[in-house]
Amino acid sequence: MPFVDEAKIYINGGHGGKGCRSFDRSLYFKHPKPNGGNGGHGGDVVVIADNKIHTLLDYKYQQHFSAPSGGHGGSNNKQGRDGQDCIIKVPLGTNVIDFETGYLLRDLEEHGQKVIVAKGGAGGTGNNNARVVGEGKPGEKRTLKLEVKLIADIGIVGFPNAGKSTLISCLTNARPKIASYPFTTKAPVLGNLEIDDTIMTIADLPGLIEGAHEGRGLGDRFLKHVEKTRILIHLIDISGVASEPIKNYQALNKELKFYSGALSAKKQIIVANKMDLPDSKNNLEEFKKVIKKRIYPISALEKRGIEELLKAIKKEYEKTISA
Ligand SMILES: Nc1nc2c(ncn2[C@@H]2O[C@H](COP(=O)(O)OP(=O)(O)OP(=O)(O)O)[C@@H](O)[C@H]2O)c(=O)[nH]1
Ligand SMILES: [Mg+2]
CATH class of the missing domain: 3.40.50.300 (P-loop containing nucleotide triphosphate hydrolases)
Structure with missing residues (x-):
């Protein structure tokens, strides 16, 4: 098995869910009342250090990661559900670097330490909150370089x-x-x-x-x-x-x-x-x-x-x- 100490991955935060356009048309109201809920937030991409992971080998085969989108808003003021985070597990001692700028985002040394590397987009507003319904924002996009430093005495x-x-x-x-x-x-x-x-x-x-x-x-x-x-x-x-x-x-x-x-x-x-x-x-x-x-x-x-x-x-x- 080759020793992999570097990997390049492409990540995408989840898209925000669409806001909903909907009206309560019950006879109870003189005019239809807007009741479309907001879209949910897109999931974040999170890199986390895990002591059960020893190499970056997995990222030689899978390089693209996207967090799920937020759910769309619904009628009756129903808020869309937030997208779950996409978790990328790496060995202890991994440097997480922005590939484009070379900037070190975090040096993950201890089990459980994490860094959000791409935020999910905000959900769009429903027509219960705004006149114009929002589409939801795209999530952040980034290319990362992961680099493992072995920790030896x-x-x-x-x-x-x-x-x-x-x-x-x-x-x-x-x-x-x-x-x-x-x-x-x-x-x-x-x-x-x-x-x-x-x-x-x-x-x-x-x-x-x-x-x-x-x-x-x-x-x-x-x-x-x-x-x-x-x-x-x-x-x-x-x-x-x-x-x-x-x-x-x-x-x-x-x-x-x-x-x-x-x-x-x-x-x-x-x-x-x-x-x-x-x-x-x-x-x-x-x-x-x-x-x-x-x-x-x-x-x-x-x-x-x-x-x-x-x-x-x-x-x-x-x-x-x-x-
Ligand atoms: N005579 C003698 N030969 C040795 C000794 N230590 C290592 N060797 C020999 O030197 C050669 C190189 O040994 P390695 O341990 O592979 O050397 P290395 O420093 O790891 O080499 P690289 O991985 O190529 O950098 C082998 O043929 C070994 O058997 C020693 O104490 N005495
Ligand atoms: Mg040797």
Whole structure:
């Protein structure tokens, strides 16, 4: 099943019901008495966050949504019934954007949060209230872009082939595809990491490369998923077999910076992977000389160094919670 993180939908508020033209002609009155009721209000289109919905996949197949019209007014001053609202359910963390203007209408983060995206039209007046009977107003029309940001506590970033998917499958129950070629992971994968009593969500992200912000590789479009994480794990292939670790580390930080200041300011746990390979030890020493920060050496393949890393993750996570 493809991972859908964006959708474009067309929405229409319900049309207001027609006002009624009718007269009470009973002999009781000298002149016929107008008694046509007002039309009902058209239904609104409402987008609502629902914790049972996990993707926008449904909106790939159905893109047009209209709320029902209001009922027409009737004789004997009968008001038309209001149209029901048309409800569009989306996952938590969905940004609801006006497609034409790019304006963010609402960021729906919690279950039950909602936003009216197209109002229904008002019902027309009946002749009991006005001389001219109203037709009812059309509902608002809009095109929306829905965009889901995954809400994860920790994001794993790194160059393609660094071993991000291997790491998440060693830390959690997630089982993404692992392969020796770049760009194996095409969409974010989530896993739950449980350390003692703390449960954290980790996202394994598609690899980034230099120029990602200009669309190179798979581009930086998945970075929006990590904007809300608390911590980043910056994973480096320290073996030097395929690329230069120091250059990659710096290039990736540059890409994060290009994407957003908030992202590049996030706490990073720097992890040197593939320590089981021959040149890794020397490369790590070189790396430490240039990048004077705490680095966690691991082998995701052989599951070594994982205990230390878990401790660091928990410590940093708790810091962000108490901050
Ligand atoms: N020797 C060694 N190989 C590793 C280690 N971790 C991962 N690999 C290998 O590196 C290759 C890439 O691993 P992935 O986990 O798919 O890498 P990725 O970062 O998710 O790659 P993309 O999804 O393409 O960005 C695979 O062939 C893995 O078996 C490790 O610790 N040591
Ligand atoms: Mg991967």
